[in-house]
Amino acid sequence: MHPDNSAPEPDASTSSVEDGEGVERVLRAGLEDFELTPEDRALIEGFQERDEEPLDGPLPVVAIVGRPNVGKSTLVNRVLRRREAVVEDVPGVTRDRVAYEAEWAGRRFTLLDTGGWEATPEGVFLKVAEQAEVAIEMADAVLFVVDAMVGATDDDEAVVRLLRRSGKPVVLVANKVDDLHQEAEAAALWNLGLGQPWPVSALHGRGSGDVLDAMLDVLPEVSAVASQGPSDGLRRVALLGRPNVGKSSLLNKLAREERVVVDDVAGTTRDPVDELIELGGRWWRFVDTAGIRRRVHQTRGADFYASLRTQTALEKAEVAVVLIDAEESVAEQDLRVITQVVESGRALVVAFNKWDLLDEERRYYLEREIERELVQVQWAPRVNISARTGRHVDKLVPALETALESWDTRVPTSRLNSVVGEIVSGHPHPVRGGKQPRILFVTQASTRPPRFVVFASGFIEAGYRRFLERRLREEFGFEGSPVEISVRVRERRRRGR
Template sequence: MSTDDPTQTADPEAVERALRAGLEEFELDDEDRALLDTEGLADEDGEAYSPLPVVAIIGRPNVGKSTLVNRILGRREAVVEDVPGVTRDRVAYDGEWTGRRFTLVDTGGWEIDATGIHLRVAEQAEIAVELADAVMFVVDATVGATDADEAVVKMLRRSGKPVVLVANKVDDQRTEADAAALWNLGLGQPWPVSALHGRGSGDVLDALLEVLPEKSAVTAYARGGPRRVALLGRPNVGKSSMLNKLTGTDRVVVDDVAGTTRDPVDEVVELAGRTWRFVDTAGIRRRVHQTRGADFYASLRTQTALEKAEVAVVLVDASDTIAEQDVRVIQQVIDSGRSLVIAYNKWDLTDEERRHFLEREIERDLVQVPWAPRVNVSARTGRHLEKLVPALDRALESWETRISTGRLNAFLGEVVAAHPHPVRGGKQPRILFATQAGSRPPRFVLFASGFLEAGYRRFVERRLREEFGFEGTPIEISVRVREKRRNRR
């Protein structure tokens, strides 16, 4: 798409043919050609991508869970700390072993007190297990099975989930007898591992893959039926009140104490003459000394709801200052690739002054989502809840939008001609060809002759939104830099 490209004046199909021919001058690999041959539309039949199977790593504090996570990942990513109750910013990791990919969830950071150890350990482990396809249960072989371990074993048996028992801290042959003693737990073979040194880690991963399904059976919903809406937001913004108003029942416990909802509640809702499936999610019930640990599981539940959903309605308390946690929830929706509607709740409790300051906060704190539809509502009174429907429709339509390759390249040709990439180091990278690699959300691949700066990629995204709408959906843009073929003799 050079600025003097004569094909820019032709029809979109002619532009596409000319640019495809021009690509032959560049080095393309098999993946590039497959993408170009199919226009990248791997989900053309409308099937959503299958979520990866989920592995939960559970165990008492300081048994080496995070060290094991780092060993599996092959890099130091999970936080390793001897203090229980540490809430990590990131709880899920992409793992891989012998070509099989999976999501690894580190459930470290349990807050335990002396009086409620059995209940606390079992409760928090149960949540992690509920959201997983398989479990790696880590026990310190040098300490042996404790009462807390026994409590978790009972819960694991009830869950029916496949369990791989990891006997950690077996650093040499002398301590292998300690691992063998864990047969008494009744969970099958204990796998002796040294997460710190890597000893035995390959064997335990082989055992994990034997019981791990190819795709997640926990979060995958069948396609079709009512559109699926995740109701998200920080504690006490009115999620349960909204769901009760939508259903016309007191289906969900409502309390002014943040975090009274423990389990996600799926509800079929009639709204504007149509049926929707709403998933209400919140943090688990908070107890004394357990606040930070609850945030961990609230985040885990939010992620699970997003994997089940197609669109997220994020509730923000309009009567209160926008909080960092509001921004985090919105970012989690964007990262998950789901469409987004922002509902400013408790609108009936705001006056003109508060609304003025709210607009300033939105401009400052939510600058990354100017494309998200906005609805001002009151879950308590039911005001304007019907306005959610057109916003949801716009977001879902954008989420599923496809742009033909010819039209996409004709448009980008005009954009690049008017605003070429800045010259850097004596070179001016240019976009050679573009294709939509998929939808739900829209994913675009740009073939370029050089590295495109982040600012220019944001400019391209902004222009795509101006031309094609994409209201309410994130857009993913990836760039493949390709060099010209060298003359071969």
């Protein structure tokens, strides 16, 4: 009761929620003045959990193999319909990213680009057969690319023998057939014994649709070789890092027994290792961080194989712990692994190993390195540990839990638009060419990781997108999770429509 008969003061939290819902209603109404697609409306109306894979299994995997400079990366770009893979008229330029999600005729699949040519200090290129062996083992089907203008070489014949032994379905791509007169060169590749050679010009697109149709004919609906990880409800952790940073030592310490061979020689881990490990009173599944079993020596084509192993572990994981050797300077390869984690959309924890071996001077300079080199992932939880002694490995648990909670975070649409409205009013987008793009509405399209779609009246610059991400992190946290922001520019409806 209120003796003065005055109404009770509204609860502040209730008032802010109502204000946010009011802002959302106004912005939704304003969107009706703009041209929207059915997909736009579906995004605006409802949050949809992001399915990384079909419900019945992981995407099938297609590997593109072939010797250097036959046009593998050009074909990758043709299939993806965008320039993703590095293309140069020199063998050995494919680096870093090796797997892409692709789609043809309504079917999705993972495309494995096996460029990865790595020159050793002696100047000897990684052998075609070694590269192909790994790719074939990972794939459900293979696109084998041969330069039709050169014809089959000894390297091509070596790959053919591997393909026959594997029993995997193969589509033979006779590349660089730019016109009808050159198709006779492609026909000569029947001699390889792999069936019909499909004449293609990856550069110009000629014949690429036919070869993709042929690929779909032999590709299973669900991968028989990729793994989503067991559906046991356990959170899945990938332990990643460049060779010899202590991944195996850490896994042994966490498991409290010698599960993995440890050696000072980089690359002694070979067989896949999936471990159930109890940490912090709960069980975790540490996914295969050892990579692909293969007979070739680890040090040949090390960067390519490291990238491949990282990708296969990430495909099965939800969160990655990237291990960095604190005794050494942060290396380019460390940054490449971190970039792969972020691009894969997985949650991230950075662990600096061998911390117990550092003196005060090294710790000071390492902090400066971290500020400089890891500026793009300041949002990732950091743990300083010793895999050898077990020092502070228990701190991995709260870091993993924080990262996964952020990865799963869903922000109410009303709250999101209210916050973005305040951000934009305080710091509007710069005027460019006499125009200032206006943010019309923001919605969270999915989680794992949080993905936001911004509807705008004009192009939003990359710098302003980064500003928005930074402010959203300040407001909602997202510690340990990548945040994806995409922009949809929509035109105002014409009068009378």
